Structure formats: structure tokens, C-alpha cells
Amino acid sequence: xxxxxxxxxxxxxxxxxxxxxxxxxxxxxxxxxxxxxxxxxxxxxxxxxxxxxxxxxxxxxxxxxxxxxxxxxxxxxxxxxxxxxxxxxxxxxxxxxxxxxxxxxxxxxxxxxxxxxxxxxxxxxxxxxxxxxxxxxxxxxxxxxxxxxxxxxxxxxxxxxxxxxxxxxxxxxxxxxxxxxxxxxxxxxxxxxxxxxxxxxxxxxxxxxxxxxxxxxxxxxxxxxxxxxxxxxxxxxxxxxxxxxxxxxxxxxxxxxxxxxxxxxxxxxxxxxxx
Ligand SMILES: [Zn+2]
Ligand SMILES: [Zn+2]
Numbered sequence: 001x002x003x004x005x006x007x008x009x010x011x012x013x014x015x016x017x018x019x020x021x022x023x024x025x026x027x028x029x030x031x032x033x034x035x036x037x038x039x040x041x042x043x044x045x046x047x048x049x050x051x052x053x054x055x056x057x058x059x060x061x062x063x064x065x066x067x068x069x070x071x072x073x074x075x076x077x078x079x080x081x082x083x084x085x086x087x088x089x090x091x092x093x094x095x096x097x098x099x100x101x102x103x104x105x106x107x108x109x110x111x112x113x114x115x116x117x118x119x120x121x122x123x124x125x126x127x128x129x130x131x132x133x134x135x136x137x138x139x140x141x142x143x144x145x146x147x148x149x150x151x152x153x154x155x156x157x158x159x160x161x162x163x164x165x166x167x168x169x170x171x172x173x174x175x176x177x178x179x180x181x182x183x184x185x186x187x188x189x190x191x192x193x194x195x196x197x198x199x200x201x202x203x204x205x206x207x208x209x210x211x212x213x214x215x216x217x218x219x220x221x222x223x224x225x226x227x228x229x230x231x232x233x234x235x236x237x238x239x240x241x242x243x244x245x246x247x248x249x250x251x252x253x254x255x256x257x258x259x260x261x262x263x264x265x266x267x268x269x270x271x272x273x274x275x
Contacts, residue, residue: 002038002039002250003039003232004039005160005233007043014066017069026239037242043087048089049063050069057093060118062126062129085110090112090114091117092157092158114160114161122134132174146186146187149188159197161200162235164192164200165215165216168214169209193226201233202214202234203246204244206245224257229261231264259274260274261273
């Protein structure tokens with residue numbers, strides 16, 4: 001069963017309101033695009049920081065700028081007006097695990113996706129607040145990034161760890177460490193295995209300057225050697241991005257002998273043949 005669990009029903013733009021995008025007709029556009037591409041199982045994972053409740057977790061100016069919407073309205077809409085799985089992309093904020101746990105608690109997610117977009121108050125993947133430009137060495141940034149990804153897995157908050165090497169997003173527009181990158185991946189892979197989380201194979205990196213899948217092939221090989229389940233996603237922000245470049249992802253999974261994908265329902269995971 002092919003899945004696309006990491007869908008956003010709207011672009012990351014201030015004018016993309018729930019009134020315009022959280023509608024049955026918009027969900028149907030994603031469903032139609034998925035059907036054309038043979039993807040049976042779809043779920044949404046809206047950014048947690050677009051909900052006002054997120055400001056009880058963290059008050060970074062980026063979050064203050066974006067937090068506008070009501071999280072319960074979102075959950076109600078997905079459950080009542082769509083046939084999509086209900087997920088959320090919940091940033092990992094070190095030290096705020098209890099607060100994020102409180103936000104997630106009591107809402108009936110099918111899955112919770114954990115992502116690391118910030119290292120302290122510096123952003124990995126946006127030009128505003130960028131982690132790059134403060135003169136830190138790429139080795140230091142990468143080490144801190146993968147340690148934070150490891151902590152996110154061990155926090156117990158998440159079912160799936162998203163785009164697990166997002167730090168490479170800028171490709172050669174940002175500095176990158178030399179040598180064997182597996183040294184950086186190691187702590188994250190150990191944590192995934194210990195925590196028993198699924199790891200996302202995301203085609204979103206193919207739309208970004210880096211032009212690669214997340215995770216990179218050697219990283220994915222380590223994840224598979226460690227026995228971690230894979231969740232397949234496009235991180236689409238538009239209907240036409242559903243299942244984006246899935247051929248490349250599926251080909252890689254076949255080459256590496258992966259026959260099953262993780263499927264989620266009410267935070268229970270089972271494995272289904274890729275198909
Ligand atoms: Zn993300
Ligand atoms: Zn996302």
C-alpha cells in the first residue's frame with residue numbers, strides 16, 4: 001500500500017487560511033492526485049506552529065508570526081469532512097517536551113510526525129533566522145542537528161521522524177562537512193532503533209536546492225540495517241505535489257530490498273507491502 005502521510009493542505013504562505021484550504025473540496029483535490037498516482041493511503045500533517053496552541057510550547061518570533069489557527073477546528077475538519085488520516089507535523093523543541101506532550105495529548109491523531117527545523121533559535125531550512133551565516137563550522141551545525149534529531153526520536157512524542165537530514169537542504173548554497181557523512185548519521189540511527197520510531201523517506205528534498213531524497217542513500221541503508229520501519233511521504237504543500245517523484249523513492253526502496261511500509265491508525269503502526 002503506497003502512502004503519502006506528510007501532506008500539508010496549504011502552502012507556507014500567510015494568506016493560506018483554513019477558510020480557503022481546510023475544505024472538503026481541497027482535500028478531494030489531494031485525493032484525486034493520489035489516485036492518479038496509485039497512492040491509497042493519505043494523511044495530513046499540518047505544521048503545529050500554525051496553531052495558536054503552539055505558543056504555549058514555544059514563543060519563537062517565527063512561531064508568533066505564524067500561529068493563527070485553532071487546532072481543534074483542524075482536527076474536527078479532517079475527521080468530519082475528509083477521509084484523510086489525521087496527523088500533525090510537530091516540531092521537536094528541546095526542553096519543551098512536556099509542553100508539546102500536553103498539546104498532543106487528548107487529540108486522536110493517527111500519527112504524530114516529529115521534525116527538527118530549528119537548532120536553538122536558528123532555522124535549518126528558512127532564510128530568516130538561518131543557522132548559517134553566524135560563522136559556525138558545518139561540522140558543528142551538522143553534529144548538533146543530528147544529535148537533536150536523535151533526541152526527538154528518544155522523546156517518545158513521535159511515531160515518525162520527518163526528513164531526517166534536512167540540514168542538507170541548501171545543497172552547496174550552505175557549507176557542508178567533508179568526508180564520510182555516516183559519522184553524523186550514527187547517533188540518529190541509534191536513537192531511531194532504540195525508540196522504535198518509523199523513519200520518513202521523503203521526496204521533498206528533490207524539490208529543494210539539495211535535489212536529493214531525505215534521507216541520503218547511505219543514511220537510509222543505516223536506518224534499514226538498524227531494522228527501522230519506513231514511512232513514505234512527499235511533504236506536498238499543493239495537490240500537484242502529492243506523490244512527487246515517487247518513482248525515484250520506490251526504485252531506491254526496491255534496490256535496498258524494502259518490501260513493506262509503515263501504515264498508521266490511531267497511533268498504532270502496522271506494516272503493509274509496498275505494492
Ligand atoms: Zn518539515
Ligand atoms: Zn512538512
